[in-house]
Amino acid sequence: MPGAAVPESECDVLIVGAGPAGLMLTAWMARLGVKARTVDKRGTKVFAGQADGLQCRSLEIFDSFGFADRNPGPDGAIRRSDSIPDTLVGVSRFQEVVLHQGRIERFFLDHISKHSSLRIERGVLPEALAIDEGSVDDPLAHPITVTLRHLTEEEATPHQAAGAASGSKNANGEQPSDGLFRSNLAEDDTDELIRKSSGREGSTEVVRCKYMVGCDGAHSWTRRQLGFEMQGEATDFIWGVLDIIPLTDFPDIRCRCAIHSADSGSVMVIPRENKLVRLYIQLKEIVPDASGRADRSKITPETILKAAQKTLSPYKLDYEYCDWWTAYQIGQRVGTNFDAHQRVFLAGDAVHTHSPKAGQGMNVSMQDAYNLGWKVGLAALNRIPRAALKTYQSERRRVAQDLIAFDHKFSRLFSGRPAKDVMDEAGVSMAEFKDVFVTGSLFATGLSVDYGASLLVAKEGSPEEQGDGTSLDATAAGAAPEGPPLVGKQHLATNVKMGMRFPSYQVVCHADARPWPFQHFMRSDGRFRLVIFAGDVSLAGQKARLDGLCKALAEPGSFLRRLTPGDAGIDAVVEVLALHSAPRRALEWLADFPEVLHPWRPRSGWEYDRIFVDAESYHEGHGRAYEGYGVDKERGCVVVLRPDQYVAYVGELEDVADLERYFGAVLLEPEVWAGRGKVA
Numbered sequence: 001m002p003g004a005a006v007p008e009s010e011c012d013v014l015i016v017g018a019g020p021a022g023l024m025l026t027a028w029m030a031r032l033g034v035k036a037r038t039v040d041k042r043g044t045k046v047f048a049g050q051a052d053g054l055q056c057r058s059l060e061i062f063d064s065f066g067f068a069d070r071n072p073g074p075d076g077a078i079r080r081s082d083s084i085p086d087t088l089v090g091v092s093r094f095q096e097v098v099l100h101q102g103r104i105e106r107f108f109l110d111h112i113s114k115h116s117s118l119r120i121e122r123g124v125l126p127e128a129l130a131i132d133e134g135s136v137d138d139p140l141a142h143p144i145t146v147t148l149r150h151l152t153e154e155e156a157t158p159h160q161a162a163g164a165a166s167g168s169k170n171a172n173g174e175q176p177s178d179g180l181f182r183s184n185l186a187e188d189d190t191d192e193l194i195r196k197s198s199g200r201e202g203s204t205e206v207v208r209c210k211y212m213v214g215c216d217g218a219h220s221w222t223r224r225q226l227g228f229e230m231q232g233e234a235t236d237f238i239w240g241v242l243d244i245i246p247l248t249d250f251p252d253i254r255c256r257c258a259i260h261s262a263d264s265g266s267v268m269v270i271p272r273e274n275k276l277v278r279l280y281i282q283l284k285e286i287v288p289d290a291s292g293r294a295d296r297s298k299i300t301p302e303t304i305l306k307a308a309q310k311t312l313s314p315y316k317l318d319y320e321y322c323d324w325w326t327a328y329q330i331g332q333r334v335g336t337n338f339d340a341h342q343r344v345f346l347a348g349d350a351v352h353t354h355s356p357k358a359g360q361g362m363n364v365s366m367q368d369a370y371n372l373g374w375k376v377g378l379a380a381l382n383r384i385p386r387a388a389l390k391t392y393q394s395e396r397r398r399v400a401q402d403l404i405a406f407d408h409k410f411s412r413l414f415s416g417r418p419a420k421d422v423m424d425e426a427g428v429s430m431a432e433f434k435d436v437f438v439t440g441s442l443f444a445t446g447l448s449v450d451y452g453a454s455l456l457v458a459k460e461g462s463p464e465e466q467g468d469g470t471s472l473d474a475t476a477a478g479a480a481p482e483g484p485p486l487v488g489k490q491h492l493a494t495n496v497k498m499g500m501r502f503p504s505y506q507v508v509c510h511a512d513a514r515p516w517p518f519q520h521f522m523r524s525d526g527r528f529r530l531v532i533f534a535g536d537v538s539l540a541g542q543k544a545r546l547d548g549l550c551k552a553l554a555e556p557g558s559f560l561r562r563l564t565p566g567d568a569g570i571d572a573v574v575e576v577l578a579l580h581s582a583p584r585r586a587l588e589w590l591a592d593f594p595e596v597l598h599p600w601r602p603r604s605g606w607e608y609d610r611i612f613v614d615a616e617s618y619h620e621g622h623g624r625a626y627e628g629y630g631v632d633k634e635r636g637c638v639v640v641l642r643p644d645q646y647v648a649y650v651g652e653l654e655d656v657a658d659l660e661r662y663f664g665a666v667l668l669e670p671e672v673w674a675g676r677g678k679v680a
Helices: 020-032 056-065 101-115 190-197 221-226 301-312 361-380 386-415 430-445 540-554 625-629 656-666
Strands: 008-016 036-040 120-122 124-131 144-150 204-214 230-248 257-260 266-271 277-282 317-335 344-346 506-509 515-517 528-535 574-580 611-613 637-641 647-651
Touching (some): 008 020, 020 101, 020 361, 036 124, 056 361, 124 221, 204 221, 204 361, 221 344, 230 301, 266 301, 277 301, 301 317, 317 386, 540 574, 637 656, 647 656
Parallel strands (some): 036 120, 204 344, 528 574
Antiparallel strands (some): 144 204, 257 266, 266 277, 506 515, 528 637, 637 647
16 A cells, blocks of 8 residues: 655744754744744753853843853962953843753743744654745745654664763762763764654655754754855864862862863863853863764763863862763864855854854854844744845854854963963963953953844945855845945944944833833844934923924834834834933923823833933932943934844934835835735
């Protein structure tokens, strides 16, 4: 009898891989209401180990989703060469924290469940991919065909080595978790899983989708199907990782620190929760073979511990409790392409690999997905033109290139021995190491990311030079065939940089006098935002300027009205927030401000948290937001933010035509959303 028919289905977005990058994308799909599927070949999420450092920008992103709260020298002595704050002071309201990947994945899973019916399909992996190139430019088409294979529970459970130090136990009273199967020292098992499961009836299905994103790691199956390459190099540096409760007399064991030894390699100490400490240990005795690969069988927790003991000597180090361990080989590579036809995308380790010393792996991967998620989600819903999707490679590949350059220098300084004196050119200068660490700290936070000119960012300059070199053609911001690109007026807000994330300062809600970090109101809900720095509206002339802007915004033909579906509120697509500098008691938020700044809801009344004042809080002091943002306290300005809180445009309160031009280029008319209108 012929076999059963292979089931077929459609979805808007298929996400391959349910690590932090894949879950970040899924969270966007949940918030935007996109019909999506997320599959992962592993049977369970991560429960121990893996990435654990969260940088400032990642915490800001979590908050926008609503769940941020959830070495020895020649004499044998180790000396402190210097000490600096682990997080730069004043750059963000959040500081770097350590939280293991399993808990971060749980935060995402809970958030996805709260906002949608989407679920992670585990034990599922793709085995075939085809793209209909004839229909990739049709925004309503499903040009991607993927065959998915469903694995058995046994197939979806990776093999883990049993080698562990004698007597050590993990949180379950068992041998500590082996992370080598996820390491770059391990061979990819995707093809083997497909081979083993072939021929089992009912194990495959066919999915047709508008967009696909491969978040499937350094061995990315998706990247291989597209024929894309990774450019860069591997080094001979092999590092081991232990998550242990240390038994030690080393005085800085609860401080993040780097220890360089004269002969035994280096160690990085990362204190964690519940007395755990993560140790990154250089394994100088593990040398790659002629093919460049290290022998995994020689790497055990005992091997890693002995290497750490040599570096920390004369201090003692041992443990009874080991939660997780792994090893990896440092390599810096970046993908040649981040997408195919702006239909199939790659994110995270699938397009960049590097050492974990600067705590960038998980953070940059999630930020790739954060950048891409709202774009591909709104494109799938037909709310933004597909031209906007070109900015993903331009913006994020440039970040990856900068990351590789930083990591290349930092990892080599970290892996080298200390210089004996100023004449020792082969050694590492501790002063140089500190300088690189300090200058790289702002980059590491994720707060120095600066996206170039494009359809989405109205800044001056060449999109190609400011990005990764990708040609954006006519997609520079607001470009029209007969006119130059739209360029914002950066001088009006000197510290609100176009192309960079909107910074946060304390403001006071005008309605109830409660202080807030302004960034708290830039939620990741898919909306663009128009932030009106209204200035000193107690002055008649400035009040007239604000009233004129708000009247234009309220007109039936304005972008605020025109681009909003008839059954939605006026702020459904573009939310308007106002921050003024007048004395709070001199104005009434309801009587003295136009309704566009405090919309009325038939079921819930006025919106109370749209108008803010730069004033002193009764209990929290003065935020001096205008000063921090670099905006004139009397005249103000307007700022447009993308859904990911990056600054798109800065202009005068009178620049309504520029606002119309910007939003007219980046947002499609509501009749186009359902495919009834002509797509721009």
